[in-house]
Amino acid sequence: MIKVLLFAQLRDDLGKESISLEGNSWSVAELKKKMTADYQLASLETVMTAVNEEFADDDTILSDGDIVAFIPPVSGG
Amino acid sequence: MNFKLSKEPIVIQEVIDKVVKRDAGAVTTFIGTVREMTKGKKTLFLIYEAYEPMAIKKLEQIGAEIKERWPEADTAITHRVGKLDITDIAVVIAVSxxxxxxxxxxxxxxxxxxxxxxxxxxxxxxxxxxxWVGNQLETVPYPSGKPKETDIHD
Structure with missing residues (x-):
């Protein structure tokens, strides 16, 4: 099980704060592709990804229990 | 707890007090506030949302990066979350x-x-x-490295 956390516009678009997915050994790129298709998201291309609270690139392989967060361009400060 | 998020109004003096020390000759504070007019458009209020555990880790990372570059510096940062009105304080950074x-x-x-x-x-x-600011290229993502010159002056 992989938990995906959503923030900002993505949270509003999907109407939920997180999604749990059965799956294993996906890369971040594959997860983005699947999410884009399953939820008709415009694009996750400009969205950064964190795995277990650390930025990760598209090649990162996910394992069971990972917490993935999609991080839209940040606007704090 | 030099790096934190706050649901309550930030008390500036509390952030400053965390970096006051005997061998400091300077304490700078940055106070980020909610601006009313942006490119001719009037803001009524803002909502700040954070991925809290990671946001705190990243604030701590900034503190560590500062320590690497300026070994004698002490840093404290508090960022507000929730609903903020015009002129409210969004962030306070103190460095000694x-x-x-x-x-x-x-x-x-x-x-x-x-x-x-x-x-x-x-x-x-x-x-x-x-x-949500940032979702229409009003800000630019750059997860690593230094900000570009154009972003610094925004």
């Missing part, structure tokens, strides 16, 4: 160093890094709508 030059530079570094790597988002509410 033995000499003023480093305190200014390190403080500037902290705010630029916040705008790059800390997972905090603001939703602008206007009279005619609302929008």
């Amino acid at each position: 160093t033995p000499h003023r030059h480093d305190a200014y530079e390190a403080n500037r570094y902290a705010i630029e890094r916040i705008k790059e790597i800390v997972p905090i988002w603001k939703k602008e509410h206007w009279e005619d709508g609302e929008k």
Whole structure:
């Protein structure tokens, strides 16, 4: 099980704060592709990804229990 | 707890007190506030949302990066989350160093890094709508490295 956390516009678009997915050994790129298709998201291309609270690139392989967060361009400060 | 998020109004003095030390000759503070007019558009209020555990880690990382570049600097950062009105304080950064030059530079570094790597988002509410800033290329993602010159002056 992989938990995906959503923030900002993505949270509003999907109407939920997180999604749990059965799956294993996906890369971040594959997860983005699947999410884009399953939820008709415009694009996750400009969205950064964190795995277990650390930025990760598209090649990162996910394992069971990972917490993935999609991080839209940040606007704090 | 030099790096934190706050649901309550930030008390500036509390942030400063965390970096006051006997060998400091300078403490710089940056106070980020909610601006009413942006490119001719009037903001009514803002909502700040954070991925809290990661945001705190990234604030701590900024503190560590400052320590690497300015070993004598101490840093404290508090960022607000929730609903903020015009003129409310969104962020306070305090940096102390033995000499003023480093305190200014390190403080500037902290705010630029916040705008790059800390997972905090603001939703602008206007009279005619609302929008998460950052989702329409008003800000540029750059997860690693230094900010580009154009971003610094934004």
